[in-house]
Amino acid sequence: MFEYDFMIYAFLSGIMIAILSSMSGAFIVLKRYSLLSETLAHSSLVGVAVGILLGLNPYWSSIVFAIIAAWLIEFIRVEFKIYSDAILAIFLSGSLALAVIIVSLADSFNNSLFSYLFGSILSVSEDDLIVMLVFSFFALGTLLFIHKELYFISYDEELAKASGLNVKFYNYLLVSIVAIVIALSIQIVGSLLIGALMVIPTISSLRLKKGLYGTLIFALLFSIISVIVGISLSYYMSVPSGASIVVVLIIIFIGTLFKK
Amino acid sequence: MKFSSSVFEVKNLCLLRNKQDVLKNVSFTIFKGDYIALIGPNGGGKSTLVKTLLKLISATSGTIKILGQNQSKFNAWDKIGYVPQRASLLDDNFPASVLDVVKMGLIVKNKHKLFFNSSFNHLLDDAMKKMNVLHLKDRQIGELSGGQRQRVMIARALVSKPEVLILDEPNTGVDAKHQKDFYVLLKKLNKDEKITIIFITHDIGVIADDIDGVMFINSTLRVSKTPTKDLSCNIFSKVYGFDAHMLTHRGKHV
Numbered sequence: 377m378f379e380y381d382f383m384i385y386a387f388l389s390g391i392m393i394a395i396l397s398s399m400s401g402a403f404i405v406l407k408r409y410s411l412l413s414e415t416l417a418h419s420s421l422v423g424v425a426v427g428i429l430l431g432l433n434p435y436w437s438s439i440v441f442a443i444i445a446a447w448l449i450e451f452i453r454v455e456f457k458i459y460s461d462a463i464l465a466i467f468l469s470g471s472l473a474l475a476v477i478i479v480s481l482a483d484s485f486n487n488s489l490f491s492y493l494f495g496s497i498l499s500v501s502e503d504d505l506i507v508m509l510v511f512s513f514f515a516l517g518t519l520l521f522i523h524k525e526l527y528f529i530s531y532d533e534e535l536a537k538a539s540g541l542n543v544k545f546y547n548y549l550l551v552s553i554v555a556i557v558i559a560l561s562i563q564i565v566g567s568l569l570i571g572a573l574m575v576i577p578t579i580s581s582l583r584l585k586k587g588l589y590g591t592l593i594f595a596l597l598f599s600i601i602s603v604i605v606g607i608s609l610s611y612y613m614s615v616p617s618g619a620s621i622v623v624v625l626i627i628i629f630i631g632t633l634f635k636k
Numbered sequence: 637m638k639f640s641s642s643v644f645e646v647k648n649l650c651l652l653r654n655k656q657d658v659l660k661n662v663s664f665t666i667f668k669g670d671y672i673a674l675i676g677p678n679g680g681g682k683s684t685l686v687k688t689l690l691k692l693i694s695a696t697s698g699t700i701k702i703l704g705q706n707q708s709k710f711n712a713w714d715k716i717g718y719v720p721q722r723a724s725l726l727d728d729n730f731p732a733s734v735l736d737v738v739k740m741g742l743i744v745k746n747k748h749k750l751f752f753n754s755s756f757n758h759l760l761d762d763a764m765k766k767m768n769v770l771h772l773k774d775r776q777i778g779e780l781s782g783g784q785r786q787r788v789m790i791a792r793a794l795v796s797k798p799e800v801l802i803l804d805e806p807n808t809g810v811d812a813k814h815q816k817d818f819y820v821l822l823k824k825l826n827k828d829e830k831i832t833i834i835f836i837t838h839d840i841g842v843i844a845d846d847i848d849g850v851m852f853i854n855s856t857l858r859v860s861k862t863p864t865k866d867l868s869c870n871i872f873s874k875v876y877g878f879d880a881h882m883l884t885h886r887g888k889h890v
Contacts (some may be wrong), residue, residue: 406730525747528740531730535720538690540713540744582729585776591731 383611385505386497390603390621392512393564393573396557398599399519401574402592403550405582406530411464412449412551413558413574417567418471419445420559424492424567425478434492435507438562442555445471450551454544495566495618497607508560515553526550527588565618573599576625583632598628641668641704643800643832644689649698651681651688658684662698664851666834668799671826671848674836680854682836683721683804690718690802703799714744717793719786721804721836728778734788735773738763741795763795766825783814794825801825803835815839 378384397413404412423441427434445467453463479489491499519526525546529536537543554574561570581594606621613620644666651659658681666672676682687693689700691707700707703715741763742756764770767787777785786806793801803822807815825831 521749524739524743524749524752527736528743531732531737531740532720534692535718535740536743538692538713538716538718538720539741540711582731585731585778587731587733587776588736 381502382498382500383607385500385502386607386617387604389500389505389508389564390497390607390617391600392508393557393561394599394603395596396512396515397561397570397573398577398595399516399592400550400554400557402578402595403519403523403526403530404554405575405578406527407533409460409464410571410575411461411468412446412554414571415449415464415468415471416442416446416551416555416558417562417570418468418475420555420562421475421489421492421567422471422478423559424562425475425489428489429478429481435504435559435563438492439556439559442559443552446551446555447548450548454547491566492562493566493568494616495562495564495569497564497610497617500564504563511556511560515556518549518553522546522549523592565621566616569618569622572622572625573602576622576629577602580625580629580632583635598625602628642666642701643668643670643703645699645701645704646689647699649685649688649700650696651684651693652696659688659695662853666832668832669826669830670832670834671823672832672834672851673847673849674834674851674853675838676853682853685853686718686802686804686834686836690716714741714796715799717741717790717796717798717801717831719789719793719801719803719806730778732777733774734764734769734777734780734791735760737777737788738769738773738791738795741792745796759795759797763791766794767791767821783818786818794831798831800832800834803833805836805838807837807839 404410420438420442423438424434427437449463449467452458453460525541529543529546533543558570565573577595577598580598581591584594602621602624605624607617609620610617642665647663649659649662674682684693688695702710738760739752746752764773767790769787769791807818822833826833
């Protein structure tokens with residue numbers, strides 16, 4: 377399978393996404409903000425649709441739309457004190473509605489949009505890989521340097537604020553990183569499935585009760601295993617890569633349910 | 637022995653919420669070394685006052701000075717240890733050991749660093765020893781009882797060597813025996829470590845022992861600081877809105 381360049385790109389990009397999504401996803405799960413990934417995936421889909429409609433690179437437009445949505449969600453949540461799950465539900469359905477309207481305005485690109493819904497890891501090019509590598513470097517570096525602060529905020533936002541942390545700044549930074557990771561990932565696992573890659577590895581590793589670093593390491597392992605096994609299954613069984621990755625993740629999650 | 641400098645100096649503090657006064661012209665000073673109880677009925681503004689002092693809620697008007705500095709310019713928050721009300725009600729599944737939680741008290745001093753500075757290890761051990769949770773340091777916080785979690789949260793607040801410790805109803809869900817031990821420990825921190833202590837409580841019996849003063853807050857009588865020897869039925873009746881009677885045993889209020 378490694379005699380093909382596209383398979384090497386697929387594995388490399390998949391592993392990069394696995395690392396990024398499990399690391400950033402851990403903090404949104406701990407903040408009980410899991411639906412954020414699903415919502416931002418739909419928002420980045422609007423970006424893809426706009427990009428294709430206007431003849432722009434969908435990669436960049438999806439990143440811009442995801443970041444704008446992330447900031448708006450955070451702003452409305454904090455300033456208007458609306459329940460997190462409610463504001464996420466509004467943005468989730470709102471984004472999907474917007475994407476559908478844009479698609480219906482120019483139905484000639486339905487096929488390209490379809491690949492963003494379910495992912496097409498085998499279409500990752502060398503250029504995509506370089507863009508991903510650059511963003512991964514910055515996103516992962518930032519997460520590493522602020523992981524202690526994010527951990528404290530996830531534990532108790534008010535206590536973190538009372539201790540002198542600029543909670544607002546860290547929250548905006550986290551949602552921006554999550555938005556970028558999602559926009560980068562939807563080409564690989566698809567906007568309908570990226571939520572699983574962000575959330576399931578952490579939920580599974582939380583079952584093992586290993587503390588913060590144990591949780592992060594196991595989430596990373598589960599994520600990488602699911603990407604490697606999922607892409608291999610996709611290659612040998614000719615099934616969509618995103619769906620295969622998510623099925624592997626679900627099997628791992630079920631396995632952790634038996635942990636006492 | 638008391639120190640003359642103030643920890644909190646509050647003047648004409650007002651807080652309006654939905655056009656209703658939550659805090660109205662509240663003025664008081666708490667000095668270094670004080671051991672103060674803040675009491676009042678539910679909804680009387682106790683937690684709101686504490687959160688306003690900690691800048692978690694913005695006041696509508698008035699001034700707050702913390703350790704001699706205006707609150708807006710104050711940034712030495714590691715000198716103020718805070719234990720919130722819900723400390724014992726945290727998520728059981730959160731992936732944190734006792735050590736992880738206590739370390740959170742040093743995060744501001746370790747900002748944007750990949751790992752904790754090992755020179756802080758003795759601070760962590762000291763704080764856990766003081767609160768008698770060192771033997772639990774590798775246990776997950778979700779596995780502990782309410783009282784143990786409470787002690788861990790106080791260790792977290794103490795680890796940065798604060799000058800002030802503020803506790804919001806620290807004994808919620810803790811049995812009577814452990815409550816007594818807990819207040820002995822607070823008094824020890826106040827006396828031996830010279831930490832100014834302010835705690836919110838509903839337990840009027842507890843505040844009668846050893847404290848330097850009581851601050852009452854409710855919708856009618858906003859705030860007053862009264863030495864315990866002057867505690868009177870009249871004050872309690874005004875604060876709680878019912879006819880209170882004070883009993884003493886061996887010269888102490890019970």
